[in-house]
Each structure stands twice: as structure tokens, then as C-alpha cells.
Amino acid sequence: MYVFYHxxxxxxxxxxxxxxxxxxxxxxxxxxxAHRDQDPSEFRGLNPEGKVPTLVVDGQVLTExxxxxxxxxxRYPEAxxxxxxxxxxxxxxxSWMSFIASTLHPARRQGDEHAxxxxxxxxxxxxxxxxxxGAYSIADIHLFxxxxxxxxxxxxxxxxxxxxxxxxxxxxxxxxxxxxxEDEAALGYALPA
Numbered sequence: 001m002y003v004f005y006h007x008x009x010x011x012x013x014x015x016x017x018x019x020x021x022x023x024x025x026x027x028x029x030x031x032x033x034a035h036r037d038q039d040p041s042e043f044r045g046l047n048p049e050g051k052v053p054t055l056v057v058d059g060q061v062l063t064e065x066x067x068x069x070x071x072x073x074x075r076y077p078e079a080x081x082x083x084x085x086x087x088x089x090x091x092x093x094x095s096w097m098s099f100i101a102s103t104l105h106p107a108r109r110q111g112d113e114h115a116x117x118x119x120x121x122x123x124x125x126x127x128x129x130x131x132x133x134g135a136y137s138i139a140d141i142h143l144f145x146x147x148x149x150x151x152x153x154x155x156x157x158x159x160x161x162x163x164x165x166x167x168x169x170x171x172x173x174x175x176x177x178x179x180x181x182e183d184e185a186a187l188g189y190a191l192p193a
Contacts (some may be wrong), residue, residue, distance in 0.1 A: 002026040003056040005043055007033055008189030011105070012053035013180060014145040015068045018138065020176035022076035026055075030187055065145075066097045069138040081138045089133050096132050096139035099125070104146050112154060119150055119161055126163040130170060144171040 004019060004026045006012035010033070019026050029040050031052050039050070046061045047054045055062045055071075062068050073082035083089040099122070107118040122143070126132060132139040147164050148171075150156060158165040171177050 003029060005029050005031055005040070005047070005052055005054040005056075007031045007052045008184035008187045009149070010052055011065050011145065013148075013184065014065050014141050015053040015055065015072075016180045016183065017141050017145070017174075017176050018069050018072045018081065020179045021081060021141070021174075022072050022079040024072065024076065028183070065142060066101055069097070069142060073138045080135065081141075083133070083135060083137065089135075089137075092133045093137050093139045097142055100139070100142045100146060104143075104150075108150070108153075115150060115154070116156070116160070119147065119156070119164065122147070123161045123163045126167060128163055128166075131167075140167070140171065144168060144177070 002019070002024060004012075004015065006016055006028060007030065016028075029043070031039055031043065031050075036050070043054070044050055046056060047063055049063070051063060053063065053065060053068055055068050057071070062071055070082070073079070074084070077084060082093060103118055104122055107115040126143070131137065132143055143164075144167065147161075147168055151161075151164075151168065
């Protein structure tokens with residue numbers, strides 16, 4: 001069983017979704033950003049940066065959304081979150097994951113208008129297909145979590161991001177996403193619409 005350190009509504013939500021997608025058994029341990037003095041006592045020893053997500057796998061520590069998503073996709077190939085038989089599709093997923101982590105995630109730090117411009121770029125890049133790279137993958141989970149947050153915090157007009165909005169709607173129909181929303185709401189997190 002994994003030990004999963006997370007903060008509801010944060011980037012760790014992507015890993016939370018993936019854990020449900022693959023059907024992995026895990027024990028969740030909540031990190032409350034507003035009360036860091038209440039972090040589980042062992043947490044800083046596992047992750048001195050104090051960041052989430054942090055996943056403990058057989059006594060080893062794995063951090064960062066992309067790394068954990070990649071691990072889960074490879075560890076549970078039956079979940080089909082990574083097309084391991086298609087090198088081109090794998091490379092496109094890595095490209096999406098890099099774009100999400102290096103461009104979309106930090107975009108808000110440069111202002112709301114810059115963030116909107118980067119999400120317009122993501123909308124164009126996504127196109128009208130149902131998923132980022134043909135079949136559903138870890139790239140979709142990572143993209144969804146960031147757009148969900150961006151959309152909720154800026155009140156993004158769905159018409160301005162038609163492809164991301166359609167992707168968002170498809171994602172919210174997935175049982176793993178619904179289960180994650182339920183779990184995080186049960187921890188007292190008020191999920192943005």
C-alpha cells in the first residue's frame with residue numbers, strides 16, 4: 001500500500017485522480033497549507049521541501065506530479081494511462097507533461113493576462129480531439145487539474161477555451177475524477193465550480 005501525502009485542491013489532485021484510475025491501494029495523509037505546523041511528523045524527513053504530492057512506495061519517496069504520474073502509468077499498464085507500445089505517443093505525452101509543468105503551471109506568476117494567453121495556447125494545442133494524445137493518458141489528468149484550478153480561480157469564460165472546456169467536461173464524467181472530488185470535499189475542501 002502506498003502512502004500519499006497531499007493537500008486537497010493542490011497539484012496533488014492529479015496524483016489522487018491517477019491513484020483511483022489505476023485502482024491502487026493507498027493511505028492518504030493530508031497536508032494543510034494553512035497549518036504547516038500540523039504536518040505529519042515524518043513528512044519533512046521524507047520530503048525536506050515540504051511539497052505535495054509525495055508518494056511513498058515500498059519505503060522509497062517519489063515527488064513531483066509528472067514523476068508520480070509516470071510511475072503509476074508504468075506500474076499499472078493495464079490502466080492504459082501510457083501507450084507504452086507507441087514511442088511517438090509516449091514522446092508526445094512527455095512533451096505535454098513538460099509543457100504543463102514548465103509553461104502552464106507557473107503562468108499565473110506572470111499575471112492573469114499571461115496565464116490566459118498560455119491557456120489559449122494549450123487550447124489550440126489540444127485541438128478538438130477528445131484527449132491530449134489520442135487515447136486517455138496521464139497528460140489528460142495533469143492538464144485537467146491545472147485547467148480546473150485556472151478556470152475556477154479566474155472564472156475563465158468557457159467560450160474562450162472551447163477545447164479545454166470540452167476536455168474538462170469529459171474529465172468530470174470519469175469515475176476516478178468524481179471519486180477524487182468526493183474524497184477531497186470530505187476533507188473539508190470547497191471545490192471551485
